[in-house]
Amino acid sequence: MDLLSLAAGRRDAGLAALDDGARADLGQFLTPIEVARLMAALPRLPRQGVLRVLDPGAGSGVLSAAVVDRVRREAPDLRLEVTAVEVDERLHGVLAQTLGSLEDVGVRTTLVRDDFVNWALGTDERFDLVIQNPPYRKIRSGSTLDRDLRSAGIIVPNIYAGFMALGSLLLADLGQQVSITPRSWMNGTYFSEFRRTLLTHLRIDCIHTFQSRSQVFGDLGVLQETIIVATTRGAIPQEVRLSSSLDHRDTPASRSVPYSQVVTDDFIFVPASDEDGAAVSWMERVRHTLADLGLTVSTGKVVGFRSRDLLTDRSGRHNAPMVYPANLVNAQVVHPRSTVRKPQWLRTAPAHASGLLVPAGSYVLVKRFSTKEERRRIVASLWSDDRAPAFDNKLNYIHQQGHGIDPRTAAGLVVWLNSKHVDDYFRVFSGHTQVNAGDLRRMKFPTLSQLRMLGESALSPDDAVEQIMGDSERYSVLRSSPRGSSSPRR
Known part of the structure; x- marks a missing residue:
């Protein structure tokens, strides 16, 4: 079996070891193999040298395996160093097995058995690629987690946004981050400060949307609109590539639009289709907010x-x-x-x-x-x-x-x-x-x-x-x- 298939089997084994209550406490949603393959296809790959990869909340290591699988096919001269961080000791066994398989094909790996927030706030390491499916759970105001993140200037209502913010800080110049998260951070007041801060460090390269809410993490019973965002630290692209599929098994359709049509001061727009783009363009003729109207x-x-x-x-x-x-x-x-x-x-x-x-x-x-x-x-x-x-x-x-x-x-x-x-x-x-x-x-x-x-x-x-x-x-x-x-x- 190939690396990704082996990792997918370990994902199933890892899920079997977790009860629903424990998984909910940690906000765990382990990545399906098709999603991992789709995410690993988004970043740009150098052809030689060393690519330092960070996999926060690595689970069974599916995302790391997907990156290695792609590099072996497309850039065989590129050397890989993978750091996988996972706090749940019940997953350490399957994750170690996945990393062992990566070592067998020449990848240098490190398993960090620690909470990602604690580790990220204390490390001096920097990475060329952060690829992550962060946990999803609310952060209680005034909690230790909230205080720890605020100490780094990170003010977020949900842990997944904290992972994204920390990942952006751990990137080397022109490093890339690929994250699959709920779409909720792209608009609304709760995430406004996070959105502004993140986009001062990162520029959006690609956004992938799923038309189905229920299929991407369907085996975990998740009914949430998820989205994949690929970003680069420091670079300002002229265009953003937008792709969309029914779910993680469907063939994506893609298009490119000007960066200004996606990223604005208030929202991140996702005009995944020509019709979406037309809706944004049509609204450009309208310029007044309620405040402008005295309302x-x-x-x-x-x-x-x-x-x-x-x-x-x-x-x-x-x-x-x-x-x-x-x-x-x-x-x-x-x-x-x-x-x-x-x-x-x-x-x-x-x-x-x-x-x-x-x-x-x-x-x-x-x-x-x-x-x-x-x-x-x-x-x-x-x-x-x-x-x-x-x-x-x-x-x-x-x-x-x-x-x-x-x-x-x-x-x-x-x-x-x-x-x-x-x-x-x-x-x-x-x-x-x-x-x-x-x-x-x-x-x-x-x-x-x-x-x-x-x-x-x-x-x-x-x-x-x-x-x-x-x-x-x-x-x-x-x-x-x-x-x-x-x-x-x-």
């Missing part, structure tokens, strides 16, 4: 389990509407709604309850979590009422300095957010179904006058956006059509 977005104030004593099923003079995501229907808020099983009113008599309300007026409500039944990631609806409402914590709401906004502007924002153009754009930079308030703050919007025109349009959201935003070819068709021929906006 902002906040998360609903009511957390259900903390406000049980205030919730009631009865309306009344001293009860305010309590609005949940389930009240959002077809761009409007239906309240009360018979199918909502939670109490849909909030008692306002206790003095502290008034702090949970927002003033009466018009607001745009956006679900923080879209469901699999919804065809759009962003689901927005209009609340406009002369009663002061309370909004659930699973809703974001757009407002003006804590008060309602102009009703026409609010209606236009609902049209804009519910359009296909915005949905396509959002999917390019967001790899999950959650819509964070930070994402909405960084997104681009039309001018106030354009939003008001959208709010007054009788066309569907898609047709209205194309008309108002100046899609000339589409607009000529719309202009010649009777006003009532398209489906209504609501």
